[in-house]
Amino acid sequence: MFYLLFQGLRQISQRTISTASRRQLINRVPEKQKLFQEDNGIPVHLKGGVMDNVLYRITMGLTVFGTVYVFYVLTVASMPKKQK
Numbered sequence: 001m002f003y004l005l006f007q008g009l010r011q012i013s014q015r016t017i018s019t020a021s022r023r024q025l026i027n028r029v030p031e032k033q034k035l036f037q038e039d040n041g042i043p044v045h046l047k048g049g050v051m052d053n054v055l056y057r058i059t060m061g062l063t064v065f066g067t068v069y070v071f072y073v074l075t076v077a078s079m080p081k082k083q084k
Contacts, residue, residue, distance in 0.1 A: 035047060
């Protein structure tokens with residue numbers, strides 16, 4: 001029983017390794033270098049496209065919300081509670 005399980009695992013691992021070595025990866029580094037080094041007036045953190053812009057806006061929104069919330073909590077914490 002154990003021998004059959006070992007054989008099956010060995011075949012799966014050999015198949016995975018052999019098929020992975022057949023795939024050719026495309027080197028896209030020169031394309032990305034041209035994109036990010038292009039002088040088009042866009043900040044580097046936004047040159048990646050729409051997704052970079054969306055992530056930037058979400059980050060800025062969360063930062064502004066967090067700052068306003070901290071000031072609110074500090075204001076509430078600094079006010080004395082009313083005594084009954």
